[in-house]
Each structure stands twice: as structure tokens, then as C-alpha cells.
Amino acid sequence: MVNINGTLIPSNDFQITYQNRAFKYGDGIFESIKVLNGKAVFFEDHYFRLMASMRMLRMKIPMAFTLEYLQEEVLKTVKAQENLADVMRVRLTVYRKDGGLYTPATNEVDFVIEAGALNSQVKEQYRIDLYKDFYNYSGMLSTVKTTNRMLNTLAAVFAEENEYDNCILLNERKGVAEATNGNVFLVKGTTIKTPALTEGCIKGIIRKKLIDILEKHPEYTIEETVISPFDIQKADEVFITNAITGIQPVTHYRKKVFGTAIANKLQNSLRIASITG
Template sequence: MINLNGTIISSNEVALTNENRAFKYGDGVFETIKIQNNKVVFFEDHYFRLMASMRMLRMKIPMTFTLEFLQEEILKTVKADSSGNTTFRARLTVYRKDGGLYLPKTNEIDYLIDVTPLEVKLKEVYTIDLFKDFYNYSGLLSTVKTTNRMLNTLASVFAQENDLDNCVLLNENKGVVEVTNGNIFIVKGAVIKTPALTEGCIKGVIRKKIIEIIEKHADFTLEETSISPFEIQKADEVFITNAIVGVQSVTNYRKKKFSKEVTQKLQNSLRVMSITGG
């Protein structure tokens, strides 16, 4: 089901005009959110990231856009689903109202919540490689989840054409940024590295949670830094994170195969955190 500005409608009733700015200019931001047993998982983190993104893009935030309001709108949309599922993926998209060219007629917004039943299955064998056709340029705007995701689309097509599960995106300095649908971490001994936000990666909600877990763990040291693709080849373990799968271990990168021991520990810690709320 779809929630368009607070009204529940079926997907075939959605009518976006030819002036829709998310369609014409990618003038929108979105959050992909997991709902489990009628609980919006880590919603506070999603909410504050959304608010920060809207401010950065100079969108006018309605007074009604409180954490409680948006959470209720998501759960209202879930309630309208008749599938009987207990786990859902919600995409909350916020975009400027119709009109204008590059310069919008208004900074006021519309929102759309799209909810679909979800079955999460982590893959036992997960293969990645580099996507080198185009770069994800470092900079603050790259850390925002805008509706302009052409690089991610092209990398996903490349992955499918080459029998890969995912691709690693690089920045203009040939440094590792992220994967097509999440953040990336590499493990070498007791050191766990992930690209710094200055490399151009998304400020992932699960990235944030995993960093919190690692920083509290006496056995590991976290480094947010620049990462060379060669470091992936030398790593003991590699894993990716996003709001839907949580933590997915990578098993294969070119001729290298990785273990999963640390990744599985982090998966378990994240599972507990998602239930207890941290």
C-alpha cells in the first residue's frame, strides 16, 4: 500500500504529474526503513538523518513532521497491508512540490510512503567486485540519500551482468566509498575499517550502529579512514551493512575468500540492539 501525504491508496492509484520534481530533477530524499512486529526499527536514527538531509537541501520542514507523526504514518501504512506479514520494508520519500525548472517554485514538500512485505535472507555465498566505469565523487552531498541514484543503478546492472551480488563504488581518488546498497567494512586482525564520511559514503543508520558496537568492544579497534581497493584483497573479513539486511558477510572478492567469524559476532550484537533499542 501507498501513503501519499497521509492518504492510504493502492499502488495503481498513485498519480504523479509530469511536474514532479523527484522525477524531473531527482529533487528528493528518501529513507529505507525496516518494520518488524509493528516496530519501526531504529526509527529515531532514520528520522534525524531525514531532517538533516531536508535542511541541507533547503526543503521546508512542516511543523507536523515530528518523529511521532512520521512513525504513526508508517505504521498506518503497514496496517493497511493485508498480506499477514510481520516484517516490512518501507520507503519514505520526501520531495519538493511540483513546479519550476532547476529553481523550484516552492520549498514546501510532499511525502510518499511505500510499504511492501519483506522476507530477509542472508546469503551464504556473497561475491563482490569493483565498479570502475564511473566514480562516486567525495563531498558532503554524496552522504545524503537523494533520489538521484544513477551510479548505484549502473553498478547494479554491472553486477547482474557479471554474476556478482554487489559492487564496490570508488571515489575520484580511487578510494573505496561503499557498495551499491550499503556501507562496507573490512576486518584485518583486530582492526575494523570503514570509509570515512569525507570519502563520500552515505551516513548509513546501520553503519552508525555497527560503529557504536565496535567502539564498545574491547577486542577491536575501529578506523574511519580512506581505504584502498588493495586492502579488500588483504582483508580477513569483509561485510556490508544496510537497514534491511543488517549485516551481510562477503565471502568472495576476485580470487580471495573471506571468513565470517567477526561478522557473525556483529550480526548477533546488532540483532540484540534492534530488539532492545540499543
């Protein structure tokens, strides 16, 4: 079952028209949400990021789009699935209504919620490399999770063709922006660095949560800064974060082998925050 504007319909019955703006122009945004034992993890953060993104993209926010309403719709969709599991992956997509060319016929929106059992697990061996064919241009628009994910798709294809688990995307200054499916963190001693939002990375929910945790941590210093590919090779640890996996430690980058102790420790802190937050 999928949820279309609050109405549940069989997945096979869902159709879009040739005028759909998410299809024609990538004129949409989305949130990937983990639902754990019937709880939408960090949903408030997802909600406020969605609202901020809609405002940035000049989408008209419906009066019904309260935190409580969207959370209820997410959980309603999850409960309607045949293969209901303890851990579910939900995607909430919002896009401008049909019509128009580059200039939309309206700024009003439709939404779709889809859900499925989550099979994604942290891998013990995880190999990455750089994707250098195209760049992720820095700027505030890059911080928004739009439905235009062509760069991420090409990088994912490149990773699969070369037997990597993920790729690092670079910005136009050849600095590290993010990974194909999440934010990047580097550990060197007691300092943990992640690309600043001005570097072109997604404004990730887990990125935000982890920064909050590290700012209060007595052992570590967190820096949002410029990171070069050379910094990856000099790091003690590298890990990738997203709302579904949480923290995925990187074990191999070219000839470099990384430890995973701090990433695993932070994964436990994040797990506690997801339960209590």
C-alpha cells in the same frame, strides 16, 4: 496501499505529474526502514537523518513532521497492506512539490510511504567486485540518500551482468566509498575499518549503530579512514551493512575467499540492539 501526505490510497491509484521534481531532477530524499513485528527499527535515527538531509537540501520542514507523526504514518501504512508480514520493508520518500525548472517554485514538500513484505535474507555465498566505469564523488552531498541513484543502478546492472551479488563504488581518488546498497567494513586482525564520510559514502544508519557498538567493544578497534581496493584483498573479512539486511558478509572478492565469523558475531550484537534500542 500507499500513503500520500497522510492519506492511504490503493497503490494503483498513485500517480505523479510530469512536473514531479523527484522524477525530473532527482529532487528528493528517502529512508529505507525495516519494520519488525510492528516496530520501526532504529526509527529515531532514520528520523534525525531525514531532518538533517531536508535542512541540507533547503527543503521546508512541515510543522507536522514530528518523530511521532512520521512513525505513526509508517506503521499505519504497514498495517494497511494486504500481505502483512512479521518483517516489512518501508520506503519513506520526501520530495519538493511540483513546479519550477532547476530553481523550484517552492521549497515545500510532499511525502510518499510504501511498504511490502521483506524477503531479503543474508546470503551464505556473496561475491563482489569493483565498479570502475563511473565514480561516486566525495563530498557531503554524497552522504545524503537522494532519489538520484543512477550510479548505484548502473553498478547493480554491472553486477547482475557479471554474476556478482554486489559492487564496490570508488570515489574520484579511486578509494573505496561504499557498496551499491550499503556501507563497507573491512576486518584485519582486531581492527575494523570503514570509509570515512569524507570518502563519499552514505551516512548509513547501520553504519552508525555498528560504529557505536564497536567503540564500546573490548576486542576490536574501529577506524573511519581511507580504504584502497588493495586493502580489500588483504582483509580477513569484508561485510556490507544497510538498514534492511543488517550485515551481509562477503565471501568472495576476485580470487580471495573471506571468513565470516566476526561479521556473524556482530550481526548478533546488532540484532540485540534493534530489539532493545
